[in-house]
Amino acid sequence: MANFAKSDVPQFSVEVYQNEYLPEGGREVNAIVTVTATGGGTNGGMQSAARTYAQGSGPDAAVVIMVDCSGSMEYPPAKMRNARDATAAAIGTLRDGVAFAVVGGTHVAREIYPGGGQLATADARTREQAEHALRSLSASGGTAIGTWLRLADRLLATADVPIRHGILLTDGRNEHEAPEDLRATLEACAGRFTCDARGVGTDWEVKEVTGIASALLGTADIVADPAGLAPDFTRMMEAAMGKGVADVSLRLWTPVDTEIAFVKQVAPTVEDLTGRRSEAGPRAGDYPTGSWGDESRDYHVCVRVPSANVGQEMLAARAALIVPPPDGGTPTTLSQGLVRAVWTHDMTASTAINPQVAHYTGQAELAHVIQQGLDARKSGDVDGATAKLGRAVQLAGASGNDATAKLLAKVVDVLDVATGTVRLKAKVAEADEMTLETRSTKTVRVKK
Known part of the structure; x- marks a missing residue:
């Protein structure tokens, strides 16, 4: 040691x-x-309390990027192009020495780079090779996300490192495998690696993407405009490279x-x-x-x-x-x-209620009533949706959660924040509704 x-x-x-x-x-x-x-994790973060590596003696992290290559990724064509560019940007953010691979996902999973069931070690040469391999990515086939995750798990298991991380991008619903198969995969992968999940566009299922991130202790978000993929992938990889302690x-x-x-x-x-x-x-x-x-x-x-x-x-x-x-x-x-x-x-x-306990009890309720309100809205329950989303507006205002308040204002007309009086908007952009649902669990911290 x-x-x-x-x-x-x-x-x-x-x-x-x-x-x-x-x-x-x-x-x-x-x-x-x-x-x-x-x-820790600020200068290359090579160590953890569980396992310490000498600098230069080997990688301390391994990352697998899973890119949706199903047929829908070609509509519009810019979506696949942006996905390729985003993956290249993420690879460019890797520290030298980090193990990595790229997986293309359809109704099956295939290794895009480096292949042969192996991980590559990040350096100038392998980054260039990976970027070249990304040019071959094309869109066809279906979507079976569990197969992507299982391949990522097998690849990550070959690395003797403390930090194992995945990045998963999809633009559609998991239509080519049974829901119980995906659940079984998530149970099998939980604790073996963490995974950030992203949905691009508006044709994917929010609960699937957030469920993946939740099970694998990662983050979930929407990238409604494919042009935003590269900066988002870069931020995700920078965060992954900043991790210093696993498990x-x-x-x-x-x-x-x-x-x-x-x-x-x-x-x-x-x-x-x-x-x-x-x-x-x-x-x-x-x-x-x-x-x-x-x-x-x-x-x-x-x-x-x-x-x-x-x-x-x-x-x-x-x-x-x-x-x-x-x-x-x-x-x-x-x-x-x-x-x-x-x-x-x-x-x-x-x-007396402790201010921190009171604040976070409200934040947990905020996340819950947003989900309930959106579910009610989708089922046509106008009164239920209005009541729940009105309560969400009230909670967001009282706690200073401005980001969530702005998202709510795209779904309801706010008449009175203090009382939670709102009116459902007649027309709501699908991206706005999905953004609110995806980010409903994001909280604002209490000032201690």
């Missing part, structure tokens, strides 16, 4: 924001756990008779992690968070504690950031924080 300056390895910190006071008999404790990683889990330990009600990532996006728990010993469970660079994320943890009398206090949960060692031994703890419970007669103290 090579030695590095402390600054080469990302440093993690955990802060807990909560109202620890409960009334007599109170059982529910809510806390916002803020995790911040600094000092980080949020480990929650609770005492006897205490249970975790739910765990949600609430910033920068809302993502329910409750069902992804894996047991980690007595009264402890791990929740996957994926790969980290220089960034900060917030998690809402709700704990149910035993009923207690006034004056009692207890440790309700211990939150720790964990990475597995390469040899399968004892995990490394990067940082930890404590969630407490104190029972009191002071009603002012016990009924």
Whole structure:
């Protein structure tokens, strides 16, 4: 194991924001756990707490770009051309030494570069070769996204690296494989690599693309105009190159008779992690968070504690950031924080809602009511859609989520923000509705 300056390895910190006071008999404790990683992934990010590589001794990351090559990518022809240019731009952003490959996706998956079941190592020569290979990309055939992901998984598995990442682009619905086949693929790939997913144009299914990103702990977004693919791919690859620690889990330990009600990532996006728990010993469970660079994320943890009398206090949960060692031994703890419970007669103290908890509860509700409102709109339920999207406008305004407020204003006419009074627009551009749905889980952070 090579030695590095402390600054080469990302440093993690955990802060807990909560109202620890409960009334007599109170059982529910809510806390916002803020995790911040600094000092890693900014200068080539070659290290992780789980595995460290000497610079020049080998790649620390592997990336597979999956490009939709189905027949619809030729309509209009600029779509395929922009996809080729975007893939070339992403490859141009790779650090020297990073392993990479390009997959062309239709109703089957095929290796575009380098081929032979291998990954190439990024340098001037391989970038030029890859760009040349991209010229052969043409549009024909159907769409079976699961086959693309399984090929990417096989390719990434050949790299002995801590960071494995995919970028997936599609312009259509997954029409040539059963939904359960895609679900099985996502279950098989979860934890093996992360993946950002993008839909180009407006003929793809939002829930499919966001479902892929959610399952594989990546980001999802719409690129309505194909001309925007190159800058978006460049940003995605820059973010991937900034990752320094892989396979980080949020480990929650609770005492006897205490249970975790739910765990949600609430910033920068809302993502329910409750069902992804894996047991980690007595009264402890791990929740996957994926790969980290220089960034900060917030998690809402709700704990149910035993009923207690006034004056009692207890440790309700211990939150720790964990990475597995390469040899399968004892995990490394990067940082930890404590969630407490104190029972009191002071009603002012016990009924106060912590500002961070209140803010993110509202942000989670905002994401939920947007989805409900759009679903109601699609089903023709005008009253239901108006009520839910009106509540979304109210929540976005109250929390200062200006980006979401602007997206909502393209779907409804806002009559009064404070009361959530809105009127559905008679005509809404499909791209605007899909953008709101795709970005509905993006949150704004509370000022602490």
